[in-house]
Amino acid sequence: MAEISTELANELWDTAHALTDAARAAILPHFRSRTLNAVNKLEGGFDPVTVADRAAEAAMRAVLAQRRPQDGILGEELGTSSGSSGLTWVLDPIDGTRGFLSGTPTWGVLAALSDETGPRLGIIDQPYTGERFCGGLGRAEMTGPMGASALATRAPRGLDQAILFTTFPEVGTKADRLAFERVRDRARLTRYGMDCYAYALLAAGQIDLVIEAGLHAYDIQAPIAVIEAAGGIVTNWEGGPVHEGGRALAAANAELHAEALAVLNGT
The missing domain is CATH 3.30.540.10 (Fructose-1,6-Bisphosphatase, subunit A, domain 1)
Incomplete structure (x- = not known):
């Protein structure tokens, strides 16, 4: 356009x-x-x-x-x-x-x-x-x-210092959950149940990561716009666009996004 x-x-x-x-x-x-x-x-x-x-x-x-x-x-x-x-x-x-x-x-x-x-x-x-x-x-x-x-996202820090959110502890499929748990086990703090408010906290510089699965376009498009404007990055679990929904990884910065993406994918 x-x-x-x-x-x-x-x-x-x-x-x-x-x-x-x-x-x-x-x-x-x-x-x-x-x-x-x-x-x-x-x-x-x-x-x-x-x-x-x-x-x-x-x-x-x-x-x-x-x-x-x-x-x-x-x-x-x-x-x-x-x-x-x-x-x-x-x-x-x-x-x-x-x-x-x-x-x-x-x-x-x-x-x-x-x-x-x-x-x-x-x-x-x-x-x-x-x-x-x-x-x-x-x-x-x-x-x-x-x-x-x-709005401004948090400065880069290692995954071992990151605060991670997701809405549902089971995340998605069994495979999705196992992938999420790899990140959870390396993060400093993990919290649950915040829905879209977690994305707002990420954009406001309060937390570092949000990982979710099973999303629709209407769940993720507003958070993408807000987080990217604040300096963060939001992709799918393969590192590609996620505005049509699916599995989302939102991070405060590119460095932490890359680290979390690698752990999600077991690399």
Whole structure:
């Protein structure tokens, strides 16, 4: 796609903030509600969706219908709609619905804007804590209760000094788990269960690595944009693009990424 002008970039950022504002308003009345129910989308497992997920995506789509009707949309709950601009909004209204149901503030709203090359901008938004992490098109910044600050990933350090996150201890397949455990066993500290908030912490310079498997495009595109803008790197487990989903390795810097990638692949 052609270079995005400053004027268009500002318009796109205004739209991205409007999307996440709308999602916040739709979601927060339901968070920690004792009457909130979930529908399971996964036969033989548990992949919940709530009225808050669907209301938030509907609110985000309403914003796009008003502001950017020419753009495509890929959403977790309400599917795909085509556009004419070459740009697509990739939406996950609540990434971490299991955490949302549990009352933990580790879920988030994900919004990315992509073209044929992958994500150009992204937001990871945590409505309950009021934190918003933004990256792409010349921006790498967060806002929250302590004000605004620049995003920057951690300086290089060895894997033996790294803080590693993943959402599920079982990671993916048995082979995926064994590969993850090779990295886990060399890392200084490993934590679990943070969903998209782990990627936000990586972009903010708090942790070093996130490793996950079984992702969809709407799970990873916003984190890619935010982390890369902050100076990090996100690939699949082979070192290639991961914006269509699959197995992701996010690292604070290229040096640590290379070390973790080698351990993941047993080399």
